[in-house]
Amino acid sequence: MASHRKPPPAGTRAGIRTPALATAALTSVALLSQTATAAPADDRPSLEEVEKKVDDLYRQAESATDNYNAAKEKTTTQRGRVDALLNDVAQRTQKLNEAREELGSFAAAQYRTGASAPDTATFLLADSPQDYFDQTQLMSRMTSRQKGAVDDYVTEQSATMRKRQEATDSLRTLTKSQDDLKAAKATVQKKLSDARNLLSQLTAEEKARLAAIEQKKQQEAARKAAELARQQAAEQKAQEEAAAAAAQQQEQNSSSSSGTSTGSGTATSDSSYATKAAKALAFARAQIGKPYVWGATGPGSYDCSGLTQAAWKAAGVDIPRVTYDQVNAGTTVTLAAAQPGDLVFFYDDISHVGMYIGNGMMIHAPKPGAYVREESIYYDGESAIHSVVRPA
Structure with a gap:
């Protein structure tokens, strides 16, 4: 029996689009592709913008370098001060220990001879040996050497405490300066890294154009330098002529005088x-x-x-x-x-x-x-x- 299905329209095959539709679809894809490719190019900075940005970054890096140098110099100075203070504290601590030992020997001697109560050992734990002896009324029985030892101990103890506090404060300041130094260093490195990254993105053609711009700037700078040189030469010549005229006039005015003129301090300077x-x-x-x-x-x-x-x-x-x-x-x-x-x-x-x-x-x-x-x-x-x- 013959099939009742209708044959497909002329010029088509099942599952295949017509040439007109296929062409339209391909055209759309191509346009979208071109648009997607072209879009980023619009956001790319111009060569002049890159040059200005790089110059700005170098200037900012140089400014940050000065901050780094200042922080480094300050840190070096403070490190020297801290080292000197710590050395001073160590020496004072040694003297303090020696004074404590001498006072301890006095207390032990008094205990053995019965000149003081058995609790003399608390002497070394007192806030101030002077207070301890005042409280026990032993100062009147002490020799001049013993009194001198107590005075030395009290003085040394007070001075050592002050120096320790000073060293602690200086160390705290030094730590702050070191943090500033690290921050300044990081800032410089970041600016320089950003500048290098910008330059690395330039094409060979752009680098050649940038070199041409730089050469033009150098030529203009040379022209300005030559202009300043001519200006300074003219001014120098005018000053020399004025000085010569003044000297001639002075010579004429003093021709009848036996005195001699002296050179100016400015010339010597x-x-x-x-x-x-x-x-x-x-x-x-x-x-x-x-x-x-x-x-x-x-x-x-x-x-x-x-x-x-x-x-x-x-x-x-x-x-x-x-x-x-x-x-x-x-x-x-x-x-x-x-x-x-x-x-x-x-x-x-x-x-x-x-x-x-x-x-x-x-x-x-x-x-x-x-x-x-x-x-x-x-x-x-x-x-x-x-x-x-x-x-x-």
């Missing part, structure tokens, strides 16, 4: 500073090529303030360890009046410092991953310069 600055600069130049390492003070590596401190120390001038103390360790001068050896400070938080060498240039330890080098003081733009200080 400038000469003395130039001599010290030359020594500091010679030291700084010898460090060129050594790596920047945060918290380092040499001789193999430096951070920015570690380099300037070491350089001026080589010239016989002691300046503080961190930038925000160094900025107050001298006389502030204008940028136009800057001389070789002066310290140039950067940013509102005074987190960076370099040593001026003239012609708008400085020697500094720039940042992690870089080396001590000569560079324009405009390396991060004119607005980055905070102040100039003459430290000696």
